[in-house]
Amino acid sequence: MLKLNQVTKLFNPNTQDEKLALSHINLSLAPSDFVTIIGSNGAGKSTLMNIISGVMKPDIGTIEVDGMEVNKMGEHRRSSWIGRVFQDPMAGTSPNMTIAENLSIAHKRGQTRGLSWGMTRKNKRYYQEQLERLGIGLENRLNARVGLLSGGERQALSLLMATFTEPKILLLDEHTAALDPSRAALITDLTEKIVREFKLTTLMVTHNMAQAIQLGNRLIMMDKGRIILDVPPDKKATLTIADLLTEFEQIRGEKLMDDRVVLG
Numbered sequence: 001m002l003k004l005n006q007v008t009k010l011f012n013p014n015t016q017d018e019k020l021a022l023s024h025i026n027l028s029l030a031p032s033d034f035v036t037i038i039g040s041n042g043a044g045k046s047t048l049m050n051i052i053s054g055v056m057k058p059d060i061g062t063i064e065v066d067g068m069e070v071n072k073m074g075e076h077r078r079s080s081w082i083g084r085v086f087q088d089p090m091a092g093t094s095p096n097m098t099i100a101e102n103l104s105i106a107h108k109r110g111q112t113r114g115l116s117w118g119m120t121r122k123n124k125r126y127y128q129e130q131l132e133r134l135g136i137g138l139e140n141r142l143n144a145r146v147g148l149l150s151g152g153e154r155q156a157l158s159l160l161m162a163t164f165t166e167p168k169i170l171l172l173d174e175h176t177a178a179l180d181p182s183r184a185a186l187i188t189d190l191t192e193k194i195v196r197e198f199k200l201t202t203l204m205v206t207h208n209m210a211q212a213i214q215l216g217n218r219l220i221m222m223d224k225g226r227i228i229l230d231v232p233p234d235k236k237a238t239l240t241i242a243d244l245l246t247e248f249e250q251i252r253g254e255k256l257m258d259d260r261v262v263l264g
């Protein structure tokens with residue numbers, strides 16, 4: 001369903017700041033695959049997400065979705081079938097609009113017609129039903145400004161908005177990293193529930209090894225712009241943090257020094 005062929009990204013070519021962020025990445029996801037991505041700082045994880053979502057174009061290589069090459073398709077057009085949640089809870093929602101207005105925008109994503117809010121009673125009921133699924137009481141606050149919500153509430157709303165139109169691909173970019181542990185656990189649980197329910201094909205970047213092991217059916221480890229480990233579903237089920245650290249050491253010939261990765 002998602003296929004990356006030889007995807008390469010070189011920043012600032014032929015300058016002192018030249019940086020090979022992605023090097024000949026080949027990655028193929030089956031429908032409903034949930035892949036967690038870990039890797040050291042600067043490994044290329046966010047660049048990979050940016051290239052899949054169309055924020056950046058690869059210098060070499062192709063991206064295919066359901067057999068169709070999408071390299072030339074811009075971010076806006078891809079947004080109808082890609083949902084994305086960022087680390088920053090402020091990034092996915094509009095603070096000066098109400099919860100209902102934010103959901104209305106998400107509802108219309110990818111449609112070309114103008115932005116009439118279309119806040120019919122039927123739509124409101126539908127938004128309430130969807131909010132109820134989050135289990136944190138937001139269904140009673142449809143008219144609250146989103147800027148007033150806590151980080152965790154806002155991130156739960158971002159997750160709902162990103163998956164509202166059942167995208168083909170869900171990209172989660174360290175979406176629990178800015179939350180306190182209890183809120184992070186809530187968003188992790190919600191993520192698992194929503195992805196399972198809608199059978200979403202998902203890529204999730206995390207610095208938290210425990211979370212990378214807990215979620216998803218497949219795990220990849222990146223380093224210096226390459227995929228250095230791809231743990232398939234049959235091995236992922238029994239994978240431990242110790243296994244991952246050993247693999248990293250064997251592949252890199254050095255210990256993983258990023259405590260955030262180990263401790264989460």
Ligand SMILES: Nc1ncnc2c1ncn2[C@@H]1O[C@H](COP(=O)(O)OP(=O)(O)OP(=O)(O)O)[C@@H](O)[C@H]1O
Binds near residue numbers: 012044046
């Ligand atoms: N727009 C850019 N211009 C120049 N260099 C960039 C740009 N974006 C990323 N890089 C560089 O490319 C490399 C990969 O960056 P990227 O953000 O993808 O890493 P990452 O794995 O997400 O890292 P982290 O875990 O620290 O967030 C890094 O060395 C980074 O400094």
